[in-house]
Structure formats: C-alpha cells, structure tokens
Amino acid sequence: MITVGPTRSQPTVFERRPPATGLVEDSLAGSRHQVFWLDGLDRFHHPELIGQHAADLVVIGAGYTGLWTAVRAKERDPGRRVIIVEACEVGWAASGRNGGFCEASLTHGAENGRSRWAEEYDELERLGRRNLDEIETTVARYAMDAELERTGTLSVATEPHQIDWLAEDPGFLDQGAVRELVDSPTYLAGAWDRRDTALVHPGKLAFELARVAVDLGVQIFEWSPVESVDDGPVIKTKRGAVHADHVVLATNVFPSLLKRNRLQTVPVYDYVIATEPLTADQKAAVGWQGRQGIADLANHFHYYRLTADDRIVFGGYDAVYHWGGRVRSAYEERPDTYAKLTSHLLTTFPQLEGVAITHRWAGAIDTCSRFCAFFGLARDDRVAYAAGFTGLGVGASRFAADVLLDLLAGTPTERTELAMVRQRPIPFPPEPLASLGIRLTDWSMHRADRNEGRRNLLLKALDAVGMGFDS
Ligand SMILES: Cc1cc2nc3c(=O)[nH]c(=O)nc-3n(C[C@H](O)[C@H](O)[C@H](O)COP(=O)(O)OP(=O)(O)OC[C@H]3O[C@@H](n4cnc5c(N)ncnc54)[C@H](O)[C@@H]3O)c2cc1C
Numbered sequence: 001m002i003t004v005g006p007t008r009s010q011p012t013v014f015e016r017r018p019p020a021t022g023l024v025e026d027s028l029a030g031s032r033h034q035v036f037w038l039d040g041l042d043r044f045h046h047p048e049l050i051g052q053h054a055a056d057l058v059v060i061g062a063g064y065t066g067l068w069t070a071v072r073a074k075e076r077d078p079g080r081r082v083i084i085v086e087a088c089e090v091g092w093a094a095s096g097r098n099g100g101f102c103e104a105s106l107t108h109g110a111e112n113g114r115s116r117w118a119e120e121y122d123e124l125e126r127l128g129r130r131n132l133d134e135i136e137t138t139v140a141r142y143a144m145d146a147e148l149e150r151t152g153t154l155s156v157a158t159e160p161h162q163i164d165w166l167a168e169d170p171g172f173l174d175q176g177a178v179r180e181l182v183d184s185p186t187y188l189a190g191a192w193d194r195r196d197t198a199l200v201h202p203g204k205l206a207f208e209l210a211r212v213a214v215d216l217g218v219q220i221f222e223w224s225p226v227e228s229v230d231d232g233p234v235i236k237t238k239r240g241a242v243h244a245d246h247v248v249l250a251t252n253v254f255p256s257l258l259k260r261n262r263l264q265t266v267p268v269y270d271y272v273i274a275t276e277p278l279t280a281d282q283k284a285a286v287g288w289q290g291r292q293g294i295a296d297l298a299n300h301f302h303y304y305r306l307t308a309d310d311r312i313v314f315g316g317y318d319a320v321y322h323w324g325g326r327v328r329s330a331y332e333e334r335p336d337t338y339a340k341l342t343s344h345l346l347t348t349f350p351q352l353e354g355v356a357i358t359h360r361w362a363g364a365i366d367t368c369s370r371f372c373a374f375f376g377l378a379r380d381d382r383v384a385y386a387a388g389f390t391g392l393g394v395g396a397s398r399f400a401a402d403v404l405l406d407l408l409a410g411t412p413t414e415r416t417e418l419a420m421v422r423q424r425p426i427p428f429p430p431e432p433l434a435s436l437g438i439r440l441t442d443w444s445m446h447r448a449d450r451n452e453g454r455r456n457l458l459l460k461a462l463d464a465v466g467m468g469f470d471s
Contacts, residue, residue, distance in 0.1 A: 010450045012298065013158050013186045019346040019353070027342050028273075028357050033333060035097045036274040036313065036359040037203035044211065046090070049221035049240035055083040057408075058235055058244040060226045060257065062086035063095035064394065065386055066250035067209035068401035071138075074216035076405060082218045083242050085235065087225035087254070091206025094252060094393070097363040099272070099303050099315055100205075101153065101293045102394040104132040104196040107420065108371035109392075116370060116466060117420050124420060129196065131399045136198060138398075142215075144208035147201035147308050152194035154178070154292040156187045161452040162297040163189045182288045184348045192292060199293050199305055200394065229257050233382050246408045249385035252393075253327055253366035258378050258385060263427035265388050266325050266434060267364035271337045272315035273345065274307070274359040275352070283310060285351035299445035302344060311358070314345045319365075321438045324431060332362035365391045370425040370466060372396065375403050384408050388425060426466065 057073050059066045062084050070082050106128040107113025107121075114121045139148050156178060157163045166172055169191035173181070178190030210220060224237040234243045249257055253267045278286070288306060295303045295316075304314040318337045322328070338360045346352065368374060368388030373396055375386045384407045386400040393400075403421055406413045415421055428434050444458050455463070 010452075012449060014344045014347050017186075017347050018343050019350065023346060023353060024339050024342045027346070027355060028338060028360070031273070031338070031357040031360045033361065034359050035203070035361040036307070036311070037100070037201060038092070038096050039359065041203050041207065043090070043207050044214075046086075046210075046220040046222040049085055049224035049237050049242070051240050053083060053219075053240065053242045055081045055219075055242055055244045057082045057246045057248065058242040059084045059248045059250055060229075060235060061250035061252065061254075062090040062206075062210065062220060062222070063093055063250060063252055064206065064209065064397035065252065065400050066248065067091075067095075067206065067213055068398045069248050069250060069404055070213045070218045071209060071216060072398070072401045073405055074213070074218060078216070082213075083244070084213065084218060084220045085224050085226055085237065085242065086220065086222045089222050090210045090220065091203060093254075094363050094365065095206045095397075096203045097272070097361055098202045098394055099293075099305065099313065100200045100202045100394065101295075101303060101305070101392075102132065102135060102148070102198045102200045103153075103392060104128040104395060105392060106131070106372060106396050106399055108390055112371050113420075115463075117418075120418055120420065123414075124418065127399065127415065128395070132196065132198065132395050135395060135398055139208075142208070142212045144205070144212065146205040146208050148198050148205075149291060150195070150198045151291045151293065152192055153197040154181065154290075154294045155191045155193070156184070156294060156296050157189040158186045158296045159298070159449075159452075160188060165297055165453075166191045169193075180287070181290060181292070182294065183286055183351070185350065186348050192290075197293055198395075199291070201308070202394070205394075226257060229379070229383060231379065233379055245382065247379075247383040248404050248408070249383065249387075250404075252387055252389070253364045256385070256387065258383070260378070261385060261387060263430065264374065264425060265366045265368045266321055266428050266438065267327050268367045269318075269320040269322070269331050269334075269362050270315060270365050270391065271318055271320075271334060271341060271362045272313060272360070273338060273341045273357045274314075275312045275345075276356045276358050277309045277311050278352070278355070282352055282355065286349055298449040300449055302341075302348070304345075304348075312345065312349075312352075314341055317341060317344060319442065321435065321442075323435045325434060327364045331364075334362065366393075367391070368425045369428060372420070373400050374424050375400065375407065375421050376424065377407050381410065382408070
C-alpha cells in the first residue's frame with residue numbers, strides 16, 4: 001500500500017487535489033530504478049590508477065567540478081600535466097543524475113545571495129551570468145553534445161500567498177498568461193526568467209566534458225578511490241599514487257579527504273521520476289512550447305522539465321537526511337517518495353492521467369548551511385577544495401573550477417577577493433544534534449508551506465544566524 005503524503009489543516013494544492021491512489025500505482029507500475037540520464041548512454045572507459053605517476057595538477061573526483069577544473073587548467077596553460085582520479089566512473093554521482101538546470105546563480109538564488117553578501121551581490125550576479133554565457137560558448141566551441149537549451153526558468157505560484165512573491169518580478173505573468181505557456185490548473189501566477197537558466201542533459205554534459213578534457217591532454221583514471229592526500233603532496237590509491245605540485249579536491253558530498261571539511265556538508269537525498277515520451281496529444285494538452293525549466297515556490301519545491309524526446313523529468317519535494325550523514329545506495333529506493341512525486345505530477349498535469357513513469361532515481365546533494373559552494377586551501381596552499389553547492393552546482397561548478405585554479409596560482413583575482421569565496425559556512429553539529437536539528441528544520445519548512453509561508457521561530461533564528469537546511 002502506497003501512502004501519498006500528510007494532510008494538515010491548511011493542505012497544499014498537492015494534498016487538496018490528489019489523483020486517485022490507483023492512478024499513481026498504475027503510472028509507477030512499470031518504472032525501473034535507473035537514472036534516465038545515464039541509461040544506455042555511450043561512454044568511454046578509463047583505466048585504473050596503477051603505479052607511480054607525476055603531474056602538475058591532480059584532481060580528485062570526475063564530476064562537473066573536477067572535470068571543469070581539468071578543462072580550465074588546460075585552457076589556461078596547455079602545457080600543464082593534469083590527471084583526474086575518480087573513485088567510480090565519470091559523472092556517475094550528482095553530475096550524472098541531476099535536473100540539468102544550469103543556472104547563472106552562484107549563490108543558490110538571488111534572495112540567499114543578497115541576504116548574505118548584499119555589498120557584492122551585483123558582482124556575484126555579473127560573474128554568474130558571465131559564467132553561464134561561457135558555459136554556452138564552451139559547449140559550442142568544442143561541439144559538445146550536451147543538449148543545451150537556453151530556455152530559462154518559469155517560476156510558478158501554486159498557492160495564493162506565493163503570488164505576492166512574484167509580483168515585483170519583471171517577468172511576472174498572471175494566471176491566464178502563465179497557463180498560456182504551460183497549462184497546469186495548479187498555477188496561479190508565474191514569472192519567466194528567460195536568460196539565467198540553460199537546460200542541459202546532465203549525463204551527456206559530464207561525458208562530453210571528459211571527452212574534451214582528454215582531447216586537451218588530461219589523463220583520467222576511474223575505479224581508483226583516493227585514500228589519502230599526504231605531504232608532498234602525493235595522493236594515494238590502493239594500487240597507485242600521483243605526485244603533484246597541486247591537488248584539487250572535487251569530491252562533493254563524499255567524505256572529505258580533509259578532516260576540517262567533514263562537518264561542512266551533509267548529504268540530503270533528492271528524488272526524481274521520468275515519464276515515457278509524451279504523445280503529440282499529451283503535449284498539446286500541456287502546451288509548454290517554450291520548453292522552459294519549471295520550479296514552484298514552496299520551501300519543499302518541485303522542479304521539472306522536458307527531455308529531448310519530450311519526457312517529463314520531475315524531481316524535488318522530499319529532502320531526506322539519514323542519521324550519520326552517510327552516502328548509501330540503499331537510501332535511493334523510497335517507494336513513498338516516488339509515489340508522492342507521481343501524485344504531485346498528476347496533480348500538476350491531470351491531462352496526463354495514465355502516463356507511465358519509466359525511470360525513478362535519487363542522488364545525494366551536498367548541502368551546506370549557506371546553500372552555496374565554499375572554497376579553501378590546505379597543506380601549505382597546495383591543496384584546494386570546493387564543496388557545498390546544495391542542489392545548484394551544474395553551472396556554479398565551472399565558476400568553482402576557476403576559483404580553485406586562482407587560489408592555487410596564489411595571485412588575487414576578482415573571484416578570490418569575494419567575501420563569498422573567502423568566508424566559510426557554519427558547520428553542522430555532529431550527531432545526534434545534526435539529525436535532530438535537520439528534522440526540526442525540515443518539519444518547520446513543511447509547516448511554513450501549509451501556513452502561507454510564515455516562518456516559525458526556529459526558521460527565523462536560523463535565518464538570523466545565516467544558517468539553514470535546503471536541497
Ligand atoms: C537529484 C539531484 C538533482 C539536482 N539537480 C540540480 C539542478 O537541476 N541544477 C543544479 O545546478 N544542480 C543540481 N544538483 C546538484 C548538482 O548535480 C551538483 O551540485 C553537481 O553535480 C556537483 O558536481 P561535483 O563534481 O562537485 O560532484 P559529483 O558529481 O558528486 O562528483 C564528485 C565525484 O568525486 C568522486 N569522489 C569522491 N570521493 C573520492 C575519492 N576519495 N577518490 C576519488 N574520487 C572521489 C565521486 O565518485 C564523484 O564522482 C542536483 C543534484 C542531485 C543529486
């Protein structure tokens with residue numbers, strides 16, 4: 001028996017208008033636990049690291065952060081010897097399983113950025129837009145097949161109190177106008193930001209970045225978990241080692257090889273479903289000619305988009321932290337959450353009754369308390385790290401790559417001078433406080449969503465100290 005979600009005194013639209021449970025079960029019945037973006041994708045396999053190697057720069061981790069770092073390092077200095085060492089496969093983790101919203105924002109949205117770095121926020125916005133433009137030109141320059149579409153994002157209000165949050169937006173759309181674009185009976189208003197988001201195929205972007213890196217002369221090693229970063233610096237795996245001038249740690253949500261960073265992030269599981277390709281009739285019933293990425297405005301929000309073959313990828317809402325903060329594939333199967341997502345999809349688009357969900361998957365998000373990446377140097381400034389993208393790292397990882405290379409070069413740049421780059425987030429407390437605090441915060445955010453967005457004392461206190469929990 002599948003449960004579809006809690007009901008409270010002021011239920012959200014997804015609780016007020018759920019589809020019949022049987023419809024949800026029917027839609028999910030044939031789904032496979034498999035990341036749609038990695039399903040059947042052609043990929044190049046790289047060897048394991050065996051024996052002693054030398055490099056100018058060794059990058060640990062082959063997600064976007066590591067891959068962009070290697071590509072940017074070669075673009076800046078083609079003669080530099082660069083090696084990437086990856087524990088599993090290129091792009092298997094967050095980089096291959098995300099929503100593909102490649103955003104200009106470096107700060108997990110304008111509100112978060114402005115509230116923390118008001119004085120430099122305009123500069124952060126300028127750098128973020130330039131970064132997104134440069135991602136687009138890089139994709140074109142290397143003829144990367146990443147299915148990049150600069151369609152923008154449509155933010156939609158699905159509860160009356162959210163309409164005011166959009167009212168000042170230059171792209172404001174009233175209910176009629178937003179439903180002209182995408183026809184959901186849950187939409188009360190919207191705002192279309194046309195330039196600040198591109199959609200990408202996450203898996204293809206990772207594999208294409210690896211292809212470009214190799215073309216530029218980077219060596220990639222897979223199935224080689226790095227066990228230590230020792231003085232030298234030298235990084236060691238079970239069967240090999242790389243002696244390098246500089247090391248970049250691009251290990252995201254996985255246990256940091258530096259002790260000092262262990263409490264800076266917590267893994268928060270985010271869940272996603274993908275439908276079968278929509279038929280012409282289903283597409284006509286929904287509209288969505290502009291193929292925008294869409295996100296609603298609740299604390300527990302949904303994000304969704306079309307794929308190249310017109311499936312809907314629909315994710316978000318539940319953000320699940322597990323006691324102990326571990327990353328485990330066992331956490332990825334969560335029937336209630338997939339049922340909830342399917343139910344919410346059918347509430348959003350009742351025209352799609354009967355649509356089959358073909359894929360369901362999850363990934364761990366590296367949440368930090370300020371919701372955007374932090375950076376730093378260690379070991380006599382020869383090891384640089386970035387982590388904590390908190391669900392918005394597709395675009396920001398390229399900016400991070402440049403920050404990491406700037407930091408290692410040791411010469412101040414417009415990036416390294418930013419307070420956002422120099423400051424570190426407040427760490428999460430160890431267990432049992434982490435679980436307790438995250439549960440209470442999560443509960444408070446659900447409550448705010450059912451209470452016209454009003455934040456309780458806990459959320460206000462966290463806002464006041466610049467700390468929070470998000471996905
Ligand atoms: C379900 C989901 C949806 C998301 N949606 C979006 C979105 O729409 N837009 C957006 O901007 N962001 C989104 N994100 C976040 C985004 O995917 C990440 O911020 C981004 O991919 C981070 O890239 P990364 O390279 O830092 O990390 P990863 O892709 O996680 O790569 C880290 C790599 O390091 C390797 N590694 C770790 N430890 C070691 C070690 N000791 N030795 C060797 N290798 C190691 C891992 O194996 C892994 O391959 C989403 C994330 C998830 C999980």
